[in-house]
Amino acid sequence: MSKVAIIGVGSTTYGDHTATPLRNLAAMAISQAIRDAGISDQRIAAAYAGSGLAGVLGGQEGMVGQLALRELGITGIPIMRIENACASSACAVREASLAIRAGEVDVALAFGVEKMKGYPTDQVLRALAGDGDVPLEGDAGLIFPAVFAMMARVHMQRFSTPREALAAVAEKAHANAMLNPTAQMRETITRERALQGRIVADPLTVYDCCPVSDGAAAVVLANENVANALPGRKVWLDSCVLVSGSYENSDLVSFEATRRAATKAYETAGVGPKDIDFAEVHDCFTIAEIIHSEDLGFFEKGDGGFAVLRGETTRGGTKPINVSGGLKAKGHPIGATGAGQIVEVALQLRGQAGARQLEGVKIGLTHCMGGFFGADCGSLVVSILSK
Amino acid sequence: MSKVAIIGVGSTTYGDHTATPLRNLAAMAISQAIRDAGISDQRIAAAYAGSGLAGVLGGQEGMVGQLALRELGITGIPIMRIENACASSACAVREASLAIRAGEVDVALAFGVEKMKGYPTDQVLRALAGDGDVPLEGDAGLIFPAVFAMMARVHMQRFSTPREALAAVAEKAHANAMLNPTAQMRETITRERALQGRIVADPLTVYDCCPVSDGAAAVVLANENVANALPGRKVWLDSCVLVSGSYENSDLVSFEATRRAATKAYETAGVGPKDIDFAEVHDCFTIAEIIHSEDLGFFEKGDGGFAVLRGETTRGGTKPINVSGGLKAKGHPIGATGAGQIVEVALQLRGQAGARQLEGVKIGLTHCMGGFFGADCGSLVVSILSK
Numbered sequence: 001m002s003k004v005a006i007i008g009v010g011s012t013t014y015g016d017h018t019a020t021p022l023r024n025l026a027a028m029a030i031s032q033a034i035r036d037a038g039i040s041d042q043r044i045a046a047a048y049a050g051s052g053l054a055g056v057l058g059g060q061e062g063m064v065g066q067l068a069l070r071e072l073g074i075t076g077i078p079i080m081r082i083e084n085a086c087a088s089s090a091c092a093v094r095e096a097s098l099a100i101r102a103g104e105v106d107v108a109l110a111f112g113v114e115k116m117k118g119y120p121t122d123q124v125l126r127a128l129a130g131d132g133d134v135p136l137e138g139d140a141g142l143i144f145p146a147v148f149a150m151m152a153r154v155h156m157q158r159f160s161t162p163r164e165a166l167a168a169v170a171e172k173a174h175a176n177a178m179l180n181p182t183a184q185m186r187e188t189i190t191r192e193r194a195l196q197g198r199i200v201a202d203p204l205t206v207y208d209c210c211p212v213s214d215g216a217a218a219v220v221l222a223n224e225n226v227a228n229a230l231p232g233r234k235v236w237l238d239s240c241v242l243v244s245g246s247y248e249n250s251d252l253v254s255f256e257a258t259r260r261a262a263t264k265a266y267e268t269a270g271v272g273p274k275d276i277d278f279a280e281v282h283d284c285f286t287i288a289e290i291i292h293s294e295d296l297g298f299f300e301k302g303d304g305g306f307a308v309l310r311g312e313t314t315r316g317g318t319k320p321i322n323v324s325g326g327l328k329a330k331g332h333p334i335g336a337t338g339a340g341q342i343v344e345v346a347l348q349l350r351g352q353a354g355a356r357q358l359e360g361v362k363i364g365l366t367h368c369m370g371g372f373f374g375a376d377c378g379s380l381v382v383s384i385l386s387k
Numbered sequence: 388m389s390k391v392a393i394i395g396v397g398s399t400t401y402g403d404h405t406a407t408p409l410r411n412l413a414a415m416a417i418s419q420a421i422r423d424a425g426i427s428d429q430r431i432a433a434a435y436a437g438s439g440l441a442g443v444l445g446g447q448e449g450m451v452g453q454l455a456l457r458e459l460g461i462t463g464i465p466i467m468r469i470e471n472a473c474a475s476s477a478c479a480v481r482e483a484s485l486a487i488r489a490g491e492v493d494v495a496l497a498f499g500v501e502k503m504k505g506y507p508t509d510q511v512l513r514a515l516a517g518d519g520d521v522p523l524e525g526d527a528g529l530i531f532p533a534v535f536a537m538m539a540r541v542h543m544q545r546f547s548t549p550r551e552a553l554a555a556v557a558e559k560a561h562a563n564a565m566l567n568p569t570a571q572m573r574e575t576i577t578r579e580r581a582l583q584g585r586i587v588a589d590p591l592t593v594y595d596c597c598p599v600s601d602g603a604a605a606v607v608l609a610n611e612n613v614a615n616a617l618p619g620r621k622v623w624l625d626s627c628v629l630v631s632g633s634y635e636n637s638d639l640v641s642f643e644a645t646r647r648a649a650t651k652a653y654e655t656a657g658v659g660p661k662d663i664d665f666a667e668v669h670d671c672f673t674i675a676e677i678i679h680s681e682d683l684g685f686f687e688k689g690d691g692g693f694a695v696l697r698g699e700t701t702r703g704g705t706k707p708i709n710v711s712g713g714l715k716a717k718g719h720p721i722g723a724t725g726a727g728q729i730v731e732v733a734l735q736l737r738g739q740a741g742a743r744q745l746e747g748v749k750i751g752l753t754h755c756m757g758g759f760f761g762a763d764c765g766s767l768v769v770s771i772l773s774k
Contacts, residue, residue, distance in 0.1 A: 021522070055443045055517055062439060062472035062518035063758045063765045066631050076647070078629040079766065080478045081470040085449035091467045095482060101489035130442055131449035135408070242465040244453050260463070371450045378450045379466065 005227030008037025014331030026068035050089025050112035087370030090338025165305030177325030184331030215333035245376025273297030392614030395424025401718030413455035437476025437499035474757030477725025552692030564712030571718030602720035632763025660684030
């Protein structure tokens with residue numbers, strides 16, 4: 001596989017951007033990423049825009065990428081929107097890397113953007129339910145918090161996972177977000193407080209759920225020749241694997257898609273779970289981080305909750321997870337999340353993560369999941385990046 | 388550029404499928420394409436689903452591809468949705484070809500699906516306006532019929548294009564659709580009747596506008612090795628070029644994006660406009676076919692309308708255009724249109740187009756446009772296929 005590099009990254013803060021039009025929010029992240037790459041706007045030869053809800057929430061279904069790039073005077077190039085629920089911009093990064101590997105372009109942009117704040121709650125819930133199987137699941141009340149609450153219950157029962165482990169994930173996420181200027185939830189949440197939160201779907205409280213967010217993130221990718229000609233700052237995208245769920249798995253304590261994507265990503269990158277220094281994992285709910293951390297091979301099945309309680313996933317632990325704050329506390333602007341995870345890992349590998357910089361990290365992993373139905377996720381992307 | 392083949396095609400009829408769920412409609416076209424390819428379902432290694440309006444009209448924004456493929460028992464593979472307004476599945480074909488050229492997969496599926504019937508008219512119009520610049524254009528009333536009416540007026544004034552030329556495009560489209568069992572508008576419309584239609588946006592009458600359609604179309608692509616190992620029926624995708632508008636063009640009588648995409652497509656395929664035996668051109672409105680046929684290099688700028696009146700674009704003419712009936716009479720299920728054009732050209736090149744078969748055709752072109760704002764289109768795909 002020909003090598004693909006991440007040569008520039010950019011991100012807005014995640015949070016409330018109701019006053020900023022979608023196109024401008026995206027343009028902020030894109031211009032930052034291009035500036036970071038140290039290249040001219042004119043070098044961007046193709047662009048992939050990840051967005052999940054721009055149409056159902058904002059009425060602007062089409063032209064999301066074209067409108068954002070026009071703000072920066074970037075026109076004429078191939079631009080399309082990639083939609084894959086919460087994995088939309090993770091898939092945009094994949095398509096950008098394939099365009100480079102195919103030799104179609106030497107430099108490509110992938111970005112994600114979402115605006116979810118300022119809409120009535122029922123409209124946001126309906127939009128999110130549109131990422132499941134609407135007639136069979138969403139319309140029957142099986143929306144995401146309900147699904148993950150069931151998974152939490154089964155995990156707790158089967159492996160004696162303490163309820164406190166979920167709260168510990170929340171506590172860690174918030175502690176990490178305190179160090180991240182782009183994070184949405186910069187507030188200390190103790191384990192005790194998390195346990196006493198308002199119930200959303202028993203046993204999940206409001207502190208077990210990621211917030212509703214606005215935000216944008218962007219990544220500039222290049223082939224090896226272009227990357228090597230630039231002074232410093234690049235990281236390598238050693239693998240970027242997308243799979244769909246197989247829907248054969250219905251034990252509710254694991255994501256078969258995560259295991260399958262991770263296996264292929266490790267194989268492609270020539271590493272194993274032990275080699276991963278840190279990871280950004282799709283923690284849309286606290287229980288999700290625990291389950292995925294097992295399926296990624298970081299911990300034995302059933303040990304994920306205990307690993308959190310042992311402190312292994314904290315900044316100072318053996319396997320730091322979501323040092324950015326994760327979806328849970330950094331925020332989860334659907335379409336932007338996957339690209340945002342790549343931004344975080346790239347900054348960490350470059351040693352430019354500021355107050356939240358991890359020491360000596362060389363290999364990082366991102367894990368992004370989209371949609372859910374039939375007892376598995378709809379789409380799952382695992383990427384491995386290295387210095 | 389490594390060679391990519393179209394090894395299987397399938398299409399539903401276009402028209403009214405209100406009784407069929409979106410996923411089943413898509414599955415019908417997909418299963419037909421896989422059967423046509425003569426391969427096992429398990430050979431499909433990646434899938435790209437083109438859909439523009441599934442979320443804003445049907446509430447099912449995400450998982451369009453996963454849900455359709457699960458109907459056929461195809462799970463686990465990389466699946467994502469490609470959205471680029473009316474060029475969504477033309478772009479899905481492009482991404483499938485890039486995945487093959489990158490060596491990521493050897494066989495890939497690209498399909499498109501849309502359900503637009505059975506919704507209140509204002510909802511459909513609002514959904515379609517979501518493919519323009521909503522705050523600057525749609526909200527100000529500059530929706531697609533208005534834009535193309537302006538282009539028709541300017542073209543008629545500048546080049547003395549007779550109003551009758553537009554009616555002749557409609558007459559031809561309907562005559563061609565009469566020979567196509569998948570076409571939606573199988574009714575003879577004479578030039579005289581077209582001229583006397585109800586005005587939609589002066590000078591365009593209802594007979595100058597494509598209908599609202601449901602439909603799905605699918606294409607199986609493969610690399611050269613796989614294609615050559617299959618018995619017959621393949622055609623080659625010699626180029627598949629996507630560009631965006633440059634928005635520098637504001638003369639309203641040409642699409643700079645069409646000219647640019649066509650130039651690159653001809654160059655890549657090593658042919659010129661004279662070598663193209665027939666073409667499927669994005670005739671969302673009659674005037675669109677005339678203008679694009681000039682920008683594709685088939686006729687001199689300003690001669691497009693006269694060429695139609697001379698009969699050059701009919702089945703028996705020098706440059707048959709939209710022998711399928713085109714968007715105008717075959718129908719225009721937004722997300723399916725681009726893949727559907729590829730289906731038509733592949734069938735013609737294979738000599739399997741039934742009553743509408745053209746004789747001796749060797750090279751065909753598809754032209755698909757998505758969105759419109761800032762005096763040019765948002766996305767434009769030109770593909771060239773050969774035997």
